[in-house]
Structure formats: structure tokens, C-alpha cells
Amino acid sequence: MLHINNLHVNLEEEDKEILKGVDLVVPAGKVHAIMGPNGSGKSTLSYVLSGRDGYVVTDGEAMLEEANIFELEPEERAAAGLFLAFQYPVEIPGVGNMTFLRTALNSQLKARGEEEMSAADFLKLIREKAKSLKIEPEMLKRSVNVGFSGGEKKRNEILQMAVLEPRMCILDETDSGLDVDAMKLVAEGVNALRSEGRSFLVITHYQRLLDHIKPDVVHIMADGRIVKTGGPELALEVENNGYADLLAEVA
Amino acid sequence: MALLQAKVDATAARLASLEMPVGAAWATAARQDALARFQHAGLPGPRDEYWRFTRPDALNAPTADNAEVFDPQEIPVFDGIDRLKIVFRDGVFDPDASDDFHQEGLEIERLNDAMATDIHWAKDVYGVLETRGQTPVARPFASLNTAFADDGVVIRATGRVTRPVSLIYLHEHTTSDAILHFVVKVEEGADLTLLENGPAAARFNKCMEVDIADNAAFHHVRTQGRDHERQAVTHIFARLGSESLFKSFTLTANGRLTRNEAVIEMTGDRGVAHIAGAALGDGEFHHDDTVFVTHDAVSCESRQVFKKVLRNGAVGAFQGKILVKKGAQKTDGYQISQSLLLDEDAQFLAKPELEIYADDVVCSHGSTSGAIDEDALFYLRARGVPRADAQDLLTLAFLAEAIEEIENEAIAEDIYGRLDGWLGRRRQD
Numbered sequence: 001m002l003h004i005n006n007l008h009v010n011l012e013e014e015d016k017e018i019l020k021g022v023d024l025v026v027p028a029g030k031v032h033a034i035m036g037p038n039g040s041g042k043s044t045l046s047y048v049l050s051g052r053d054g055y056v057v058t059d060g061e062a063m064l065e066e067a068n069i070f071e072l073e074p075e076e077r078a079a080a081g082l083f084l085a086f087q088y089p090v091e092i093p094g095v096g097n098m099t100f101l102r103t104a105l106n107s108q109l110k111a112r113g114e115e116e117m118s119a120a121d122f123l124k125l126i127r128e129k130a131k132s133l134k135i136e137p138e139m140l141k142r143s144v145n146v147g148f149s150g151g152e153k154k155r156n157e158i159l160q161m162a163v164l165e166p167r168m169c170i171l172d173e174t175d176s177g178l179d180v181d182a183m184k185l186v187a188e189g190v191n192a193l194r195s196e197g198r199s200f201l202v203i204t205h206y207q208r209l210l211d212h213i214k215p216d217v218v219h220i221m222a223d224g225r226i227v228k229t230g231g232p233e234l235a236l237e238v239e240n241n242g243y244a245d246l247l248a249e250v251a
Numbered sequence: 252m253a254l255l256q257a258k259v260d261a262t263a264a265r266l267a268s269l270e271m272p273v274g275a276a277w278a279t280a281a282r283q284d285a286l287a288r289f290q291h292a293g294l295p296g297p298r299d300e301y302w303r304f305t306r307p308d309a310l311n312a313p314t315a316d317n318a319e320v321f322d323p324q325e326i327p328v329f330d331g332i333d334r335l336k337i338v339f340r341d342g343v344f345d346p347d348a349s350d351d352f353h354q355e356g357l358e359i360e361r362l363n364d365a366m367a368t369d370i371h372w373a374k375d376v377y378g379v380l381e382t383r384g385q386t387p388v389a390r391p392f393a394s395l396n397t398a399f400a401d402d403g404v405v406i407r408a409t410g411r412v413t414r415p416v417s418l419i420y421l422h423e424h425t426t427s428d429a430i431l432h433f434v435v436k437v438e439e440g441a442d443l444t445l446l447e448n449g450p451a452a453a454r455f456n457k458c459m460e461v462d463i464a465d466n467a468a469f470h471h472v473r474t475q476g477r478d479h480e481r482q483a484v485t486h487i488f489a490r491l492g493s494e495s496l497f498k499s500f501t502l503t504a505n506g507r508l509t510r511n512e513a514v515i516e517m518t519g520d521r522g523v524a525h526i527a528g529a530a531l532g533d534g535e536f537h538h539d540d541t542v543f544v545t546h547d548a549v550s551c552e553s554r555q556v557f558k559k560v561l562r563n564g565a566v567g568a569f570q571g572k573i574l575v576k577k578g579a580q581k582t583d584g585y586q587i588s589q590s591l592l593l594d595e596d597a598q599f600l601a602k603p604e605l606e607i608y609a610d611d612v613v614c615s616h617g618s619t620s621g622a623i624d625e626d627a628l629f630y631l632r633a634r635g636v637p638r639a640d641a642q643d644l645l646t647l648a649f650l651a652e653a654i655e656e657i658e659n660e661a662i663a664e665d666i667y668g669r670l671d672g673w674l675g676r677r678r679q680d
Contacts, residue, residue, distance in 0.1 A: 051629075051633065053629070074629065075635050075641075086633075090630040092627045092630065092631075092648060093648060094645075094647070094652065100631070100634070100644075103631075104634035104635050105635075107634075108635035111637075160634060
């Protein structure tokens with residue numbers, strides 16, 4: 001599904017290399033996790049894949065199936081099936097959550113040459129998805145993320161994922177700022193979306209989230225590279241021994 | 252204080268081309284008084300505190316600048332709304348294009364008919380609210396209007412009028428110079444919605460005096476037409492009785508020069524006054540909102556919400572004041588003026604003012620100026636919304652707080668439709 005080859009990325013403003021040759025393959029239907037200490041480049045990877053400004057790809061490539069990600073605008077990446085669940089979802093005063101979701105869905109359908117969804121069908125869809133994520137109808141009427149609690153913002157991200165049905169989902173520290181109950185709810189939402197045709201890349205500091213979203217493969221990232229890859233047991237190792245031991249071992 | 256000679260000369264030159272209409276004794280007295288006020292103040296100049304953001308030259312000139320007539324090629328605003336239509340062509344009432352004035356709960360007369368009548372209710376309002384609004388800040392174009400307005404209507408609402416009254420201003424001649432005056436009286440317990448739309452003339456001076464009695468409500472929505480070259484100076488003077496409601500919204504898209512002044516006086520307890528504006532400027536566009544709200548009663552609420560979207564050399568100005576007089580306790584005053592600058596050529600000038608002489612009040616004001624929020628733009632794009640659509644969505648969101656002041660949903664929808672149109676046209680170039 002997602003193939004990243006020798007990806008090098010600089011910060012645009014200070015010409016500082018953040019990613020120093022990332023190689024990563026996430027096959028269809030699989031859940032991969034990336035763990036790593038602060039400053040290892042995890043979030044940069046998610047931003048550069050989703051197309052945020054401020055980064056320069058100096059070498060390497062990233063393919064989403066047949067699509068060359070770096071040749072596409074952010075909206076084209078979304079229409080091709082890439083979804084980033086933001087670490088800090090953005091508040092947009094004045095844009096209703098429903099309007100936002102419907103505009104997003106119909107933009108993607110239109111970009112893919114599919115028929116746009118009617119208001120009535122959309123309402124039915126959103127109500128059903130919101131209910132399964134325990135999102136109050138009132139939250140749909142409010143402006144996007146405005147006045148939402150940390151947990152509500154993250155659930156709203158998962159709701160968007162459920163409605164847009166991307167094939168490649170990147171979760172950027174979705175567990176940050178969540179209490180245990182909120183994390184469980186978010187994890188349940190993600191698990192409900194797991195399917196053969198959909199892949200996940202879960203970026204996290206802590207093993208905690210991976211108790212709830214069970215990964216197939218765990219990668220350890222440090223200093224802009226993937227330094228170790230293994231099964232779910234690798235996450236437990238980090239939890240027990242911290243990154244220091246592991247990085248010493250790799251070095 | 253003596254006026255500068257240049258001001259005296261300009262004022263005399265402006266008066267030379269005007270002729271005072273003849274009316275009943277009270278009307279002539281009101282006009283003469285207004286002329287004296289105008290001559291005392293003189294035409295504004297760049298040294299006048301409230302004209303520092305806006306050059307009045309085109310408004311001061313003896314004749315109107317040329318303004319091409321613009322065909323917007325669209326269904327006129329408010330077209331789908333059942334309303335009583337009153338049409339003016341270049342500032343002259345057109346009886347054939349207008350509806351019959353008779354409607355339950357309303358008395359409407361042409362201004363000149365009312366002013367030819369010896370005893371008329373309009374006597375207590377015409378020029379009266381305008382005079383009250385001249386202190387502490389002189390508004391010479393309003394006095395000029397009161398002295399020389401040669402057309403307009405007087406409207407008295409005596410009941411709950413569900414069908415709006417709609418003033419339609421057509422612009423047909425490239426040098427037309429229109430002065431219209433309106434008097435509105437909303438009697439105790441009555442409710443009136445007034446709509447205005449159209450560019451009116453090459454140069455337009457409009458003055459509206461609105462007297463709202465106790466427990467009465469006045470809703471006002473206007474759009475100022477899409478003519479690029481038209482120039483306008485408008486005043487609305489409102490006086491609110493106790494537990495009364497005043498709500499006004501203005502949409503301005505295009506126009507070379509627009510100066511909209513509003514002077515609102517809360518004279519009865521628990522009154523509510525909301526005034527809002529959305530201005531869209533692209534290119535040669537100068538838009539100035541000058542607002543003065545006076546709280547002179549207990550527990551009144553006032554809101555000023557002004558939003559401007561500017562690009563390509565357009566200039567927006569806002570001067571808004573809340574004056575809370577001694578004893579006007581429990582006042583709730585709010586004022587926000589914001590601009591969204593779509594490029595680096597646009598300019599926004601703001602002067603918020605609070606003057607408070609009571610000690611138990613809540614007053615807040617804010618003013619911001621900025622570009623489209625890049626984080627919000629990226630968030631929308633990351634969800635699949637193309638850049639141009641995302642920009643439009645964020646622009647509408649920026650304006651939403653002003654448009655939400657319109658209570659009637661059908662009218663608000665119509666306004667949103669105009670905004671969509673404006674944004675859509677900007678995307679073709």
C-alpha cells in the first residue's frame with residue numbers, strides 16, 4: 001500500500017535534515033506502528049506525507065499504490081486515499097462540522113469521478129457513524145473542533161476517517177492528551193475500520209495505545225531513520241527498557 | 252471656531268448647485284435648521300478626526316463623478332421574498348414600478364407629500380434624530396441631506412408587519428447625484444422589517460432616521476449594489492425606547508467609495524441594538540463604517556460586528572465607539588471589527604473607542620487584521636477540499652458572525668448566495 005524509499009527531508013527554513021533515509025513498506029490490510037523518542041522525525045514523516053508546507057524532500061520517494069505522493073497536492077493525496085489523523089486537530093470557527101465533512105467527502109468523490117452524495121444520504125451516513133463513535137449530534141452542529149475537549153477532537157478525527165474511508169490512515173500521536181477511556185473509544189473506532197484493503201501507520205511515543213490497536217509490525221525510529229523493525233514484542237521492549245538501551249544496541 | 256477659508260469656499264460651492272424644496276412651515280424650518288448646521292460644520296476635510304481614514308473629496312465636490320452603470324446579470328437580491336416594493340431611479344421615486352403603499356399596520360407616504368402637510372407625525376422625527384446625532388461628532392453630509400433631500404418616503408408601523416418593506420435603488424445615469432431621506436417610526440409594540448438594495452446613483456447621499464418606541468422592533472437588511480464606480484455616503488440615526496430591538500445588517504460588495512455612518516441612541520431600559528456589516532472589496536474600493544452607540548439607559552445591550560474581506564488595493568476603515576453615559580448601569584457593549592486581507596495590497600484601518608462613565612458595565616472590543624489561516628487551510632486540504640474551495644469556505648466562515656445577525660433565515664440565505672457569487676467570480680480570474 002505505502003512504499004517509502006530512502007526518504008530525505010529538510011526543514012525548509014533552516015536547511016536542517018530531519019529525515020535521513022527512511023525506508024518503510026506498509027502492505028495492504030496491515031497495521032504498522034512507528035515508535036521513537038522525541039525529535040526522531042516521526043511527526044515530520046506524517047506531515048511530509050500529507051503535504052504540509054515547510055518541508056523539502058531532497059531525495060527518495062513515497063508511493064501510495066501507483067500514485068507518487070510527492071507529485072500530488074494535499075487534496076489530491078486525500079482523494080487518492082491518504083488520511084492523516086492530526087496530533088493537534090485545527091479549530092475552524094464559522095465552519096460547521098457537518099458542512100466540513102460533507103464538503104470534504106463530496107470533494108473527494110468528485111475528484112475520483114464518482115457521484116456526489118445527496119444531503120439526505122449524507123445525513124443518514126453521518127448519524128450512523130457518529131453514533132458508533134458516541135459522538136453527540138450536537139457536536140456535529142458546532143464549528144469544526146471549536147470548544148471540543150481533547151477527547152472530542154480525536155474522536156472527531158476518527159469520525160472523519162470513518163466517513164471518508166481512506167485506504168491509508170496515518171495516526172499521528174492520536175493518544176496524546178487522552179485519558180484511558182477516551183483512548184479506548186478512539187482505538188475501538190480505529191479497530192472497527194480495520195479491513196483487508198485498508199492500512200494503518202500508527203505513530204506513538206508509548207506502547208499504551210498499541211494495547212488497544214494491535215499492530216502487525218513495529219518500527220523504531222531514531223535520528224531520522226528506521227533503526228529497528230520487529231513484531232508487537234518490540235513495543236513491549238520499549239515500554240520496559242526505554243529507548244536508550246535499544247538505541248545503544250543498534251549503534 | 253471659524254472654519255478655514257478653503258472649507259468655507261468648498262461648502263459654498265457645494266451649496267450653489269442645490270435647491271431647497273418647498274414645504275409646510277415645519278418642514279421649511281427643519282430644512283433651514285439643517286442648512287445652518289451644515290454651514291456651521293462645513294464640509295469635512297482631512298484634518299477632521301473622523302475623516303482621517305477616508306478622503307471626502309468626491310463627496311464634497313459640487314457634482315458627482317462619472318460612474319458607469321453596471322449590469323450585474325443576476326437575479327436581484329430579495330427577489331424571492333414577498334415584500335412591499337418602493338422603487339427609486341437615480342434618486343427619484345417611480346410610482347409605476349412600486350407597489351401600492353397600503354398595507355395592514357403601515358402608513359407610507361412620499362416624503363414631499365408628508366412635508367407639504369401642516370400637521371404630520373414625521374415632524375417629530377425629521378431632522379430631529381439627525382440633530383441629536385450631530386454631537387459630539389459633526390456629520391455634515393447628514394445635515395446637507397436633511398436640508399436638501401428632494402425625495403424619499405416616511406414609514407410608520409403601527410402593528411406587527413410580517414411583509415417587509417423593500418426600498419429598491421436603481422442607477423441608470425452615469426452622473427446622477429441622488430439625495431434621499433427616509434423617516435421610520437415604529438410605534439409601541441410594532442415590528443417592521445426594512446430591506447434596501449441597489450447602487451442608487453453615481454453619487455448617493457442617504458439619510459434614514461428611525462424612531463423605535465417601547466417594545467417595538469426594527470429589522471434592517473441592505474445590500475449596496477455591485478456598481479464598481481458608484482460613491483455613497485449614508486447615515487442611519489436610530490433612537491430606541493425601552494425593551495425595543497434594533498437590528499441592522501449591511502452587505503457591501505464593490506463601490507469606489509462608501510461611507511456608512513450609524514448613530515444609535517439607547518434611551519430606554521433593556522433595549523437591544525445590533526449593527527453588523529460585511530464588506531467585500533477587490534481593486535478600487537474604499538469602505539468606511541463609522542458607528543457611534545450611546546447607552547443612556549439601564550441594562551441595554553449593543554453589538555457591533557463588522558467584517559471586511561479585502562484584496563487588490565481595496566481599503567477598509569472602521570471607526571466604532573461605545574459611549575456609556577453616567578447612570579447607564581448594567582450596560583453590555585460589544586464591538587468587533589476584523590479584516591481578512593487576501594493579498595498584501597489590501598489595507599484595513601481601525602479605530603475602536605470606548606468611553607464609559609458608569610461603573611457597573613461590561614464592554615469589550617476587539618479588532619484584528621490577518622490573512623487566511625494557513626493551518627485551517629491545510630486541514631481542509633488534507634481532508635480533500637481543493638485549495639480554492641477551502642479558501643472560500645474560510646472566507647465565508649470569517650463573515651459568518653456578521654451574517655448571523657440577520658434573523659430572517661430566507662434573507663440570510665439570500666445574502667449567503669450573494670457572497671458565494673462574489674467569491675465564485677473572483678475565482679475565474
